[in-house]
Amino acid sequence: MDKIALNPLDLALVLAYLLGVLALGLWISRGVKSSRDFFLAGRTLPWWAVGMSLVVSDIGAKDMVGLATDGYRHGLVMMNFDLVGCVFPVLVAAFLFMPFLWMAGVYTVPEYLGRRYNVYVRTAFAVIWALFMTGTLGTIFVSAAVMFEILLGWSFWFSVGVTAILVGIYTTVGGLKAVVVTDTLSCIVLIVGATLICVFGLAEVGGFSGLKQTVDQLSWTEHHFHLVLPADHPEFPWPAVLLGLGFVLGPAYWMGNQAIVQRTLGTRSQAEARASYVFCAVLKMVFPLLLVLPGLIALAMFYEELGHPDTWKEGEGNMLLPMMVVRLLPTGVLGIVVGAFLAGVLSNLDSYINSASTLVVNDLYRPIVRARDDRHYLLVGRGLVVVFLIAGAAVAYFVVLRFESVYKAFQTFMTFFQGPLLALLLLGMLTRRATQWGGLAGMLIGVGTAAVMHSVRFWPGGQFEIPYLWVAWWSFVAAVAGTILVSLVTRPYDTERLRGLVCWIPADNEEAPV
Amino acid sequence: MSPIHSTNVLATVTPLWATAGPWAGKLAFIAVFVVLLIWLILMPGRLIGHADGRPPWWRNARVWAIVVTVIQVFVYLRWG
Numbered sequence: 069m070d071k072i073a074l075n076p077l078d079l080a081l082v083l084a085y086l087l088g089v090l091a092l093g094l095w096i097s098r099g100v101k102s103s104r105d106f107f108l109a110g111r112t113l114p115w116w117a118v119g120m121s122l123v124v125s126d127i128g129a130k131d132m133v134g135l136a137t138d139g140y141r142h143g144l145v146m147m148n149f150d151l152v153g154c155v156f157p158v159l160v161a162a163f164l165f166m167p168f169l170w171m172a173g174v175y176t177v178p179e180y181l182g183r184r185y186n187v188y189v190r191t192a193f194a195v196i197w198a199l200f201m202t203g204t205l206g207t208i209f210v211s212a213a214v215m216f217e218i219l220l221g222w223s224f225w226f227s228v229g230v231t232a233i234l235v236g237i238y239t240t241v242g243g244l245k246a247v248v249v250t251d252t253l254s255c256i257v258l259i260v261g262a263t264l265i266c267v268f269g270l271a272e273v274g275g276f277s278g279l280k281q282t283v284d285q286l287s288w289t290e291h292h293f294h295l296v297l298p299a300d301h302p303e304f305p306w307p308a309v310l311l312g313l314g315f316v317l318g319p320a321y322w323m324g325n326q327a328i329v330q331r332t333l334g335t336r337s338q339a340e341a342r343a344s345y346v347f348c349a350v351l352k353m354v355f356p357l358l359l360v361l362p363g364l365i366a367l368a369m370f371y372e373e374l375g376h377p378d379t380w381k382e383g384e385g386n387m388l389l390p391m392m393v394v395r396l397l398p399t400g401v402l403g404i405v406v407g408a409f410l411a412g413v414l415s416n417l418d419s420y421i422n423s424a425s426t427l428v429v430n431d432l433y434r435p436i437v438r439a440r441d442d443r444h445y446l447l448v449g450r451g452l453v454v455v456f457l458i459a460g461a462a463v464a465y466f467v468v469l470r471f472e473s474v475y476k477a478f479q480t481f482m483t484f485f486q487g488p489l490l491a492l493l494l495l496g497m498l499t500r501r502a503t504q505w506g507g508l509a510g511m512l513i514g515v516g517t518a519a520v521m522h523s524v525r526f527w528p529g530g531q532f533e534i535p536y537l538w539v540a541w542w543s544f545v546a547a548v549a550g551t552i553l554v555s556l557v558t559r560p561y562d563t564e565r566l567r568g569l570v571c572w573i574p575a576d577n578e579e580a581p582v
Numbered sequence: 583m584s585p586i587h588s589t590n591v592l593a594t595v596t597p598l599w600a601t602a603g604p605w606a607g608k609l610a611f612i613a614v615f616v617v618l619l620i621w622l623i624l625m626p627g628r629l630i631g632h633a634d635g636r637p638p639w640w641r642n643a644r645v646w647a648i649v650v651t652v653i654q655v656f657v658y659l660r661w662g
Contacts, residue, residue: 144661152611152614159647163647167631295658314614342631342643
């Protein structure tokens with residue numbers, strides 16, 4: 069693999085970006101005086117900043133590298149993760165759920181579930197998310213380190229150290245506001261960087277028609293320029309993509325992931341919460357092309373050298389994008405693109421750290437250690453940022469030993485809960501009849517269904533693996549059924565108790581009770 | 583349900599989808615966005631804070647959401 073020797077201009081651009089992020093983060097941090105400032109940015113965030121932050125919080129280094137590799141392997145079908153898996157649920161959430169959650173005045177999604185159902189549901193989801201976020205931090209550190217080793221020649225621990233310290237400084241001091249404002253800068257750099265890769269790549273392969281012509285000549289790429297694949301496709305059958313991704317995983321992610329939802333809760337008003345999600349959908353229409361197209365370009369450029377993806381060793385596919393960058397981009401442009409990689413890493417990392425801290429303080433710590441003054445919770449929140457950075461780095465140590473398998477394990481772990489989470493959110497917000505015990509039962513039945521479906525391959529005589537998109541769909545269906553059935557035989561909360569928690573029972577006050 | 587049963591159920595379900603033909607998938611994806619489009623157009627203004635009058639189109643989130651959805655329909659129509 070070629071290594072980059074960044075010339076002074078590129079290095080200066082990368083350094084300027086890093087210092088710019090740090091300075092911006094610290095400058096923004098001046099007004100943080102309370103836990104509300106720290107966790108929800110004092111509810112002062114503008115819609116456009118939140119919209120951009122939503123986009124880059126979703127796209128990390130692993131996604132940039134991974135989507136290009138998947139674009140090489142599968143083609144345009146990967147864009148579904150950002151189209152039907154993002155644009156569709158984001159628009160539904162924009163008008164149905166996010167303004168409502170904003171009005172509920174909660175800090176976290178588990179807090180809403182706790183108010184709507186009971187403390188068991190809240191605690192279970194808070195613990196699950198905290199564990200998942202810690203694992204995700206480890207994978208972000210590792211994927212960043214792999215990339216920076218190729219692009220900048222940094223050693224593993226140097227890369228972990230630099231990213232942790234940089235993100236740690238402005239996230240500890242500035243909280244959500246610093247995270248969102250630095251994310252807007254990252255979003256701009258990311259768009260410019262990804263566009264430059266596509267522009268230079270397309271120029272190299274003779275434009276879009278040249279790209280299509282070259283890729284179509286290969287024997288195994290008949291579906292590479294289709295978003296919808298046949299129903300019997302082994303990995304992305306369209307019914308599973310539509311039901312599992314479009315109706316379950318996408319909505320669960322965009323309505324239930326604390327790292328995503330939290331920034332919208334920090335907007336100035338309901339209208340701005342809605343606008344931030346719509347702006348996110350606008351930006352998200354462009355991103356799938358910017359991230360998947362490089363994979364197709366790489367297929368046209370390097371197929372003779374790289375061959376069929378089935379012949380690759382573990383982790384070899386992750387070299388694809390760095391390889392393109394090294395060979396394709398001229399001086400100056402290279403610095404911007406490396407800055408874009410850094411942007412993806414920093415924005416992903418700061419979002420998860422800030423949200424993990426918010427989650428633990430509000431859903432696990434505050435219910436136990438009550439009635440302390442606000443400064444105490446602010447201090448604990450800041451301390452947890454450091455704790456999560458250290459925990460993430462510790463997880464990274466284990467992740468790096470077997471990256472692919474550990475990453476998949478975390479993703480599998482999460483698919484156990486996405487379906488039930490969405491079921492509880494939907495039924496909780498849309499019906500007054502869902503009871504606290506119905507919610508608990510639905511959660512357990514949904515998770516149990518996912519666990520059984522995942523374990524089919526280990527059963528005696530089990531010869532196949534059920535695609536995870538199907539697992540998500542059926543665990544959602546099971547959770548809905550379980551919640552409804554148990555709710556029918558248990559007593560619901562009275563109307564006053566549900567005020568502001570169910571869409572059809574609005575809160576008395578116009579302002580949220582934060 | 584035994585593993586053998588679960589295998590049989592899934593093996594039966596998959597060909598059911600497959601018999602629908604390649605156009606069915608494209609149609610289903612487009613239908614999702616068309617339904618979303620209709621919902622966005624018909625949604626009462628009072629539910630999205632327009633009770634006191636409609637904002638200018640460039641500040642109207644509904645207008646932008648409709649534009650995005652129409653583009654999605656064309657994307658799946660062309661590349662589905």
